[in-house]
Amino acid sequence: MLSKGEFVILNIWDDGRAQLIERLDFYHAQAKKRILDQFRDIESEAERYAEESYDRRGQWFNPDTDDPASSAEAAWGDGITHYGLLEDLRKQMILSVAAGMYHEWDKQFRDWLDRELGHNFSLDKLRPDLWKQDIGTLFDMLDSWGWDLKAQGFHDTIDSCRLIVNVYKHGHGTSLNQLKERFPQYLRSFGGSGSFGWDYVHYNQLEVGEEALMLFQEAFRNFWKYVPARTIAGDNTPVPTWFEKALTRKPRDKEKPIAKGAS
Template identity: 40%
Template sequence: MSDYVLFQMWGPFRQSLIAGHLFYVEQARKRLLSQFEDIEVEADKAAEDWLQRSSGRFDPDRHDPGDFYEAANDAGIEFYTLLSDMRDQTRLSVVAGMFHEWDKQLRDWLVREIQHWHHGDTAALKVWSADFVQIAEFLESIGWPFRSADYFQILDSCRLVVNVYKHGKGKSLEDLKQKYPEYLDDPFAGSGAPFSSVEYRDHTHLRVSDEQFQAFSDAIVAFWQAVPENIFESKVNEVPDWFGKAILKDRTGHKQASKQ
């Protein structure tokens, strides 16, 4: 007896998803993140520019040259801090775009595959509205050990980082503190100060390093590479309640429409 294929990942489509993702990462580095590679040099220039602009106000009879050099240094530090913050925010926005694109592509693939063997809008809408935990639960139910894969925790941390970046304080921030505090910068690291504890950090401390950004990217590639080529009906366990109810609602609606 033949075993029906419920979900299929066509090889060229898999490769197109990976290629599109890698293109996004490469171009984001080249066109956006590369602009922040020399912020120390730019900060030094900002200090020099301040000194040059202010030189006309210097009166050797009334001013201490040291004060002017100190003010120029402060201007350079301020410039560096602002540009560093902009770099961090730019990297976070790139991560958010990358994660959202992966999330949409996954749901779109799931829905299109479901529509090969199921008719109705309720199930499709539920897949689009389900949260990350529910999607993970669904993937597990169709025989894909998603949550035990090496890339799962990285994708999960990326999800929380993006949510905190978007919403600030909330449940995702608390989850990030508990599960992945390494994404919350500790301004008192190594000082032994009592305020160094993660409990005192909030959304303003959210940071993603270049290495962590690369890890997010690698996890998405690993995910697409791990999608089973064929997911058979025989591998399906009991589906999550939210999906089962949606399927039944579509089928009930289809039967009622047929009787009319």
């Protein structure tokens, strides 16, 4: 029962929640099956590549001038190189999947906010501002509306994924520095903490395994499980400055204000 002046500003139905989680599960499962599982046996692939390299070299082998041991060693080196290339590609694919998972969740989240806020506010001006805010700013807004996102176990995991994706996309910058300070487990150390290599961390030290993808997936699922069925607003509900400035007219639905001074 809503009190006078109160209204539902955000709402999520059980079916909608389940569909959002199902989409995340589908993305993770299919990316694993169709992309990452292709790298399950790269050791054997590298061995076969070395054998094929040895056979190719044998076509031009001259027993009078060529050393069999040298051919075998060169073929073995080809196999090692091939393994390294496959391993590098596997790591790139893991990062690509992590980026896809994060962006899928990010768009889900903003779409849901967009849709729900559209029940009470004109989105002509609010929508562009809503979509350009960073996730931390949106989480701050929701916490001011009674949520407690920063205290949830999934919060830091989602934030680590955000930083990883930013480093993967942009390289050096603020996200790399934050990742080093807050989640150093995702950076390969050249010499250990406090060493020259660690003090001057490089974006190519990003190291993310498939087990991290499982952690990210679980965090995104737990986020949607946590979302309150209803978020109630009233006359004294605070709004961020960017939100208030974006509004060009009073909310629909009997023009109930979200906060004093909102326009």
